[in-house]
Amino acid sequence: MALLDDFVAYVQRELFKRPFSNDDPTQESVMIRRGGGPRQLTGLTLSDLQLVGQKDGAVVGIPISDIPSLGGGSVEKKVIFTQDTPNVTWTITHGYASTNVEVYVVDTDNQRVEADSIQAVDDSTVVIGFTQAQAGKAFLRWYD
Secondary structure (H helix, E strand, C coil): CHHHHHHHHHHHHHHHHCCEECCCCCCCCEEEECCCCCCEEEEECCCCCEEEEEECCEEEEEEHHHCCCCCCCCEEEEEEEEEEEEEEEEEEECCCCCCCEEEEEEECCCCECCCCEEEEEECCEEEEEEEEEEEEEEEEEEEC
16 A cells, blocks of 8 residues: 555656646647646647747747847848759859858758858858758848
8 A cells, every 4th residue: 555655645746747738749849838837838830941939928930031130230131042953062143242141051841951061252152062962942141
């Protein structure tokens, strides 16, 4: 009987501390702690090209096109470059007279890709390099 009493005491003392979810989140979702309980979890499913952020007091998926400058400056210009043919070098000519650029790269399935090199060669050219040929898109933003 003491073993059962120990188990009941454990459940009453420890089990409520464990995270739980009232629903069955979809696969490939991010778990967010929400609700009145200390450890209630809710699944957050992101759409293509979304990042986790907070808006109006709630954690939500925010499109990357809506994210302001991380450095505090205003967005000056932006370009979406599409590379349809796989290549190890993507050369983007923009002519915006600035090397102060932020670059985000995705493959043809809209999955984030880490380039091996990103270089603002001059005020009008950005070169993205890969070790293996890659097709996809590059999102570029210039800041003040």
